[in-house]
Amino acid sequence: MSDITGERAMERRLPKFIRRIDPAVATAFGCILLLLVVGSIYSTSFLSVEYLLQQLKVAAFLGVIATGMMIVILLGQIDLSVPWSVAVGGMMACAAAAFGHVGEALAIPFGILCGMAIGLANGVGVAYLRIPSMIITLATNAVAQGLMVVYTGGFSPQDSATAAMRYIATGFLVPGVPNAVIIWALIGAAAVFALTRTTFGRSVYAIGNRERAAYLSGIDTRRVVLIAFVVSGGLSAFGGVLLAGYASKAAQSMGDTYLLPSIAAVVLGGTSILGGRGSYLGTVAGVILITLLQSILSVMQMPEAGRQIIYGVVIVAMLLLYGRQRRTE
Amino acid sequence: MKEWRFWLAEQRQTLMAIGIFAVMFAIYVTNHPAGFTANVVQTAANKSVLLAFVAMAQTLVVITAGIDLSVGMIFILTNCLASWLVVGGAGATTLGVIAVLGSGLACGILNGLIVIYGRLQPIVATIATGAAYFGIALLLRPYPGGSVNEGLADALTGKLFGVIPASLVALAAVVLVVWVPFSRSVLGRAAYASGSSEPAAYMSGMPIRRAKFLAYALAGLLASIGGLFLTFFTYTGEAAYASGNAYTLFSIAAVVLGGVSLFGGKGSVIGAIFGAFAFRTIGDLLFVFDFDPLWQPLFQGVVLLIAVSLGAFGLFRVRNRLEWFG
Numbered sequence: 001m002s003d004i005t006g007e008r009a010m011e012r013r014l015p016k017f018i019r020r021i022d023p024a025v026a027t028a029f030g031c032i033l034l035l036l037v038v039g040s041i042y043s044t045s046f047l048s049v050e051y052l053l054q055q056l057k058v059a060a061f062l063g064v065i066a067t068g069m070m071i072v073i074l075l076g077q078i079d080l081s082v083p084w085s086v087a088v089g090g091m092m093a094c095a096a097a098a099f100g101h102v103g104e105a106l107a108i109p110f111g112i113l114c115g116m117a118i119g120l121a122n123g124v125g126v127a128y129l130r131i132p133s134m135i136i137t138l139a140t141n142a143v144a145q146g147l148m149v150v151y152t153g154g155f156s157p158q159d160s161a162t163a164a165m166r167y168i169a170t171g172f173l174v175p176g177v178p179n180a181v182i183i184w185a186l187i188g189a190a191a192v193f194a195l196t197r198t199t200f201g202r203s204v205y206a207i208g209n210r211e212r213a214a215y216l217s218g219i220d221t222r223r224v225v226l227i228a229f230v231v232s233g234g235l236s237a238f239g240g241v242l243l244a245g246y247a248s249k250a251a252q253s254m255g256d257t258y259l260l261p262s263i264a265a266v267v268l269g270g271t272s273i274l275g276g277r278g279s280y281l282g283t284v285a286g287v288i289l290i291t292l293l294q295s296i297l298s299v300m301q302m303p304e305a306g307r308q309i310i311y312g313v314v315i316v317a318m319l320l321l322y323g324r325q326r327r328t329e
Numbered sequence: 330m331k332e333w334r335f336w337l338a339e340q341r342q343t344l345m346a347i348g349i350f351a352v353m354f355a356i357y358v359t360n361h362p363a364g365f366t367a368n369v370v371q372t373a374a375n376k377s378v379l380l381a382f383v384a385m386a387q388t389l390v391v392i393t394a395g396i397d398l399s400v401g402m403i404f405i406l407t408n409c410l411a412s413w414l415v416v417g418g419a420g421a422t423t424l425g426v427i428a429v430l431g432s433g434l435a436c437g438i439l440n441g442l443i444v445i446y447g448r449l450q451p452i453v454a455t456i457a458t459g460a461a462y463f464g465i466a467l468l469l470r471p472y473p474g475g476s477v478n479e480g481l482a483d484a485l486t487g488k489l490f491g492v493i494p495a496s497l498v499a500l501a502a503v504v505l506v507v508w509v510p511f512s513r514s515v516l517g518r519a520a521y522a523s524g525s526s527e528p529a530a531y532m533s534g535m536p537i538r539r540a541k542f543l544a545y546a547l548a549g550l551l552a553s554i555g556g557l558f559l560t561f562f563t564y565t566g567e568a569a570y571a572s573g574n575a576y577t578l579f580s581i582a583a584v585v586l587g588g589v590s591l592f593g594g595k596g597s598v599i600g601a602i603f604g605a606f607a608f609r610t611i612g613d614l615l616f617v618f619d620f621d622p623l624w625q626p627l628f629q630g631v632v633l634l635i636a637v638s639l640g641a642f643g644l645f646r647v648r649n650r651l652e653w654f655g
Contacts, residue, residue, distance in 0.1 A: 078452060130644060130653055131637055132591055134452060138578055139634040146627025153623060212654040260456055273450045305467035312461030320447050
């Protein structure tokens with residue numbers, strides 16, 4: 001007891017703006033600085049503006065996907081259908097591009113729509129059928145994979161990305177700032193607005209804290225959960241569209257490398273995996289942190305095996321630092 | 330109520346899994362061109378046993394209301410390890426087998442330490458450790474290869490007395506050595522109790538943490554037995570990411586088909602084993618009916634989706650809407 005009061009007293013001595021910062025978010029930003037310092041020791045070009053903008057561009061793809069994941073995690077749920085939602089988004093957008101001018105114009109919305117359909121299946125399962133999200137999203141992921149295998153015949157699809165897809169992923173609307181970064185900023189701003197200034201966002205936090213209480217206070221919790229999953233599916237697919245634009249074509253396993261990073265980015269950013277707590281700023285920090293870590297490992301020419309190991313170890317270590325649950329006993 | 334009706338009520342889920350499997354397998358063998366022969370049974374058994382081991386591993390953790398998303402990766406890691414170690418003469422092979430099982434157990438212990446004593450959520454923690462285990466597997470086998478003691482491999486994948494598949498005997502032996510003592514021990518009961526209601530188990534003074542820890546550790550061990558058998562079937566080690574993921578996913582499907590509740594506290598390893606058999610047989614049914622193999626992933630996905638949706642029927646029994654939120 002005395003520990004807690006002591007801590008409070010110490011906190012009170014700090015200026016207000018420092019007290020308001022979530023320690024998890026501060027730790028994440030601290031780790032980003034640490035990585036930059038380590039990287040700059042390794043190579044001087046690490047702190048150049050071009051390199052950092054390049055990193056932001058790569059981070060943007062993960063950022064878009066992690067935004068959807070964050071909303072779902074805030075509900076206390078999880079979306080494990082990310083890998084094939086990403087792949088479906090990319091592949092369906094490219095597939096639509098094969099249908100003349102109309103198809104080309106509708107490629108991006110069509111890709112996103114397919115992802116939203118996966119999200120809809122997840123949302124119905126979680127909200128209305130009360131199936132644990134971890135299970136139903138794994139199942140829809142398997143179905144999406146099956147559909148794509150049948151569609152492509154087991155090979156990489158031949159259609160390539162449209163000019164518009166390539167432009168939003170790699171073009172420059174504002175000189176020097178990649179379009180992908182602008183898009184991430186827009187989606188991020190929309191997410192911050194939705195989470196902090198709308199009934200939907202407050203309902204998300206309420207449900208994450210205690211769904212029963214949220215229901216009793218008159219929130220249509222099932223509809224909110226459904227919408228959250230649809231948004232998550234749509235954003236994953238949009239991430240896939242961006243990735244397909246970046247690589248100018250879609251691939252079967254393009255989403256596999258985004259599941260763990262998107263969850264890790266959200267959780268490392270201080271969002272509680274049990275739901276109800278977390279800020280978008282933390283997710284931004286988590287996304288940049290993960291991207292920088294990946295970048296440093298590849299600059300050091302670490303083989304895939306080492307990268308996977310370091311990755312797993314770093315995530316567990318950081319979670320042990322500040323992601324532990326409180327004792328329930 | 331009579332004694333046997335209690336038993337029936339307790340075992341209903343397991344019996345249902347056995348029933349589903351029996352029906353599926355009957356359809357399978359009657360449509361198989363070779364019919365019900367020892368060879369058909371042996372091939373089917375060998376394919377199913379791998380999933381059965383991984384599903385057993387998953388069951389132990391699911392009973393405690395946790396989940397282990399790294400079982401598939403432990404399975405792959407021990408496969409790669411076995412392709413290096415389980416070679417040479419009798420002595421070297423024995424040591425190799427012990428080393429492989431020991432490392433599987435170590436992986437499980439690490440999961441248990443992180444989840445229980447580190448107090449992290451099992452989903453995130455085991456996805457992360459799974460990545461690390463896969464990294465180690467990739468380190469061991471950057472390219473598919475290696476070998477295995479073929480005498481031992483053939484003995485364990487062949488037939489006993491020309492009829493009984495040896496892999497099934499091995500599976501039964503593992504059930505007797507691992508599951509039966511566990512489920513009858515205090516820790517096993519505590520695992521069920523903590524999955525059913527952790528506060529109640531805590532109030533009754535049950536060793537919750539040790540029980541959960543043991544469940545994770547044994548899950549690692551069982552997954553490594555699966556990895557060992559994979560090596561016996563393929564004679565090689567391969568760090569296949571897709572395969573590891575698929576086994577994790579299918580283990581959950583098998584557990585659900587086998588009547589083990591994902592909310593914990595209900596079901597048995599026996600049910601999960603038959604769930605695994607049924608799931609494999611469903612996949613093989615497509616071949617018997619001459620479908621394009623391309624449809625297999627979709628078909629398995631749809632079966633999985635239906636299997637997990639069946640749990641939703643419990644909603645019809647809900648009288649008070651607040652029970653939705655468990």
